Amino acid sequence: MKFVKYQLEISDIAAHLLTVKLSFKPVSNIHELLLPAWIPGSYMIRDFARNIVSISAADTSGPLRLQQLDKQRWQLHCTGRTVTVTYQVYAYDISVRAAYIDDEVAVLNPASLCLSVSALEQLPHRLHISKPKSRVTKNWRLASALARAEGTDFLGFGEYQAANYQLLIDSPVLAGHFQLAQFSIDGIEHYLLVTGDNLTDLPRFSRDVEKICRQQIKTFGSLPADLTSYWFLLWVTEDGYGGLEHLNSTLLLCSRFDLPAPYAAEIDDNYQNLLALCSHEYFHTWWVKRLKPACFTQYQLTAEQYTPQLWLYEGFTSYYDDLALVRAGLIDSQSYVKTLEKTISRVTRNPSDTQQSLTDSSFTAWTKFYKQDENAVNAVVSYYAKGALLALCLDAWLRDHNSSLDDVVRRLWQQYLPSGTPDNALQTVLNQMGFTELATLTDSWLNQAASLPLAQWIPALGLELTLRPMQHADDFGGVSTDTLPFIGAQTKLVNGLLQLTQVYCDGNAHQAGLMTGDQLLALDGRKITQSSLPQLLKRYRHGSSLTLHFYRKDRLLQSNLTLNSALQQVAVLTVAGQAKCDNWLWRTEQD
Structure with a gap:
């Protein structure tokens, strides 16, 4: 047997159990079996092996000794005969990173299910998936970017088969009830799969996604040479959102209300977010799945693998995902500018903007960005959002000097594929292109914990940026005539009381000595509720000092809350130069 084979059976839908039989011919007396601790593209230790319920091994002579070495590795003692390792996996993770089974769908990431076999990772790998034997799965179908073996419809x-283990675990599988649309670009078939029975306009959705794909291809000049097909695997739930890139596919999660409604002419915010998600993951076909940090050319999946470059790969992708929508003619420039206001405000609203650099945010993603707590607004910068703003600054500077970020992206793609980018790749390319000043600026923008000079540079894009005070927790930009004071804290309703969930450093709540977890009771002797707090605040001038009563754990406390003016933190964008803006937001496709 010159390959490694997995037989996967959905053995108990109600209990969310999978049975996996791993078969291979040993090449030594001892092999090590390992399940990844994380999945590429999602930089957090997931410990997938914790979902293994039972495991055993045998060959034709009988049971084999299988010793667990740590949380994710087993040592297998072999006799030379073909080995079968049988194990059960619990699959009930509603995310795009692991495995999930119910009576409607099975979402299967091989990274969370398929044990690797030491010394055999480079052999061909086969994955045989049996159709569940249940009345509810009678009409189920299966989709994956994995190559079909002969005889599989x-x-x-x-x-299904993959050339090696790394390719196997980079190919999610989706089974269940779904609709399928298809389009071809440059001879490459693209498939859009949508699970469930949804009231949606699938032909329109497919047309819109095709426009996005064509636009992203224009950014790079062509499709990757090794791409043979591409699959959008869209898992529709009651409430969910997310995506994960793979070599020839993406697994997406969305709410059914994100899908375009039948007969709806306009693109609402929910549908725009879904299109942006599709755009984001498709951009990763080039940017992460093929060109990537040099250290990721060989993934080490047993522990954290650090890089300071996530701002480049996720940040630039976040810049181009929304930009592709307006360039493809799916949204107008006004809608795009509104979206850009939100992106800017997500960064500038938080004290963390001046507390953590982009390179540090990238490097510490494992323990900070992916494990955010109540202090995240003060300490953790999003390398997605601020990385996108860095791309915006770069594009503005370059366009003011008769170039564009598109030129830089293509240069990086051509120069560093397939070896991967070193940590200073962007600065190197900028210097090679003659932009030494920008290379120096970029180095400081990346490594200093400071706000980006957006207002200075985006006039080159025909935009003018001003900042105004934040007025409430959901204030993410745009012109406002409201003068509502902001208490400087996020809140939620807990057991009927308004509880502080995040307190902004140097904000009004912080200056009043309030802490995360405090439960607000009364303001100047008047009861505080979720709806009454903004109404009460409207009745006071900035600078007013109010008596606040609150619980801290089981103690009743009192403090003075002064309504100082909030810092200038929320973005307002205006188009000051229409010709420059149009030149930047050039459209290649029109409705």
Whole structure:
């Protein structure tokens, strides 16, 4: 047997259990079996092996000794005969990173299910998936970017194959009830799969996604040479959102209300967010899945793998995802500017903007960005959002000097594929292109914990940026005539009381000595509720000092809350130069 084979059976839908049989021919007396601790593209230790319920091994001579070495590794003692390792996996993770089973859908990431076999990772790997034997799965189909083995029908259960283990775990599988649309670009078939029975306009959705794909291809000049097909695997739930990139596919999670409604002519905010998600993950086809940090050319999946470059890969992708929508003619410039206001405000609203650099945010993603707590607004910068703003600054500077970020992206793609980018790749390319001043600026923008000079540079894009005070927790930009004071804290209703969940450093609540977890009771002797607090605040002038009563754990306390003016933190963008703005937001596709 010159390959490694997995037989996967959904053995108990109600209990969310999978049975996996791993078979291989040993090449030594001892092999190590390992399940990844994380999945590429999501930089957090997931410990997938914790979902293994039971495991055993045998060959034709009988049971084999299988010793667990740590949380994710087993040592297998072999006799030379073909080995079968049988194990059960619990699959009930509603995310795009692991595995999930119910009576409507099975979402299967091989990274969370398929044990690797030491010394055999480079052999061909086969994955045989049996159709569940249940009345509710009678009409189920199966989709994956994995190559079908001979005898397996299109969208059929059966055997799929990958050239090696890394390719196997980079190919999610989705089975269940779904609709499928298809379009071709440059001879490459693209598939859009939507699970469930939804009231949606799938042909329109497919047309819109095709426009986005064509626009992203224009950014790079062509599709990757090794791409043979591409799959958008969209898992529709009651409430969910997210995506994860793969070599020839993406697994997406959304709410059914994110899908375009039948007969709806306009693109609402929910649908725009879904299109941006599709755009983001498709951009990763080039930017992460093929060109990536040099240290990621060989993933080490047993522990954290650090890079200071996530701002480049996720930040630039976040810049181009929304930009593709307006360039493809799906949204107008006004809608895009509104979206850009939100992106800017997500960064500038938080004290963390001047507390953590982009390179540090990238490097510490494992323990900070992916494990945010109540202090995140004060300490953790999003390398997605601020990385996108860095891209915006770069694009503005470059366009003011007769170039564009598109030129830089293509240069990086051509120069560093397939070896991967070193940590200073962007600065190197800028210097090579003659932009030494920008290379020096970029180095400081990346490594200093400071606000980006957006207002200075985006006039080159025809925009003018001003900042105004934040007025409430959901204030993410735009012109406002309201003068509502902001208490400087996020709140939620807990057991009927308004509880502080995040307190902004140097904000009004912080200056009053309030802490996360405090429960607000009364303001100047008047009861505080979720709806009454903003109404009460409207009745006081800035600078007013109010008596606040609150619980801290089981103690009743009192403090003076002064309504000082909030810092200038929320973005307002205006188009000051229409010609420059139009030149930047050039459109290649029109409705």
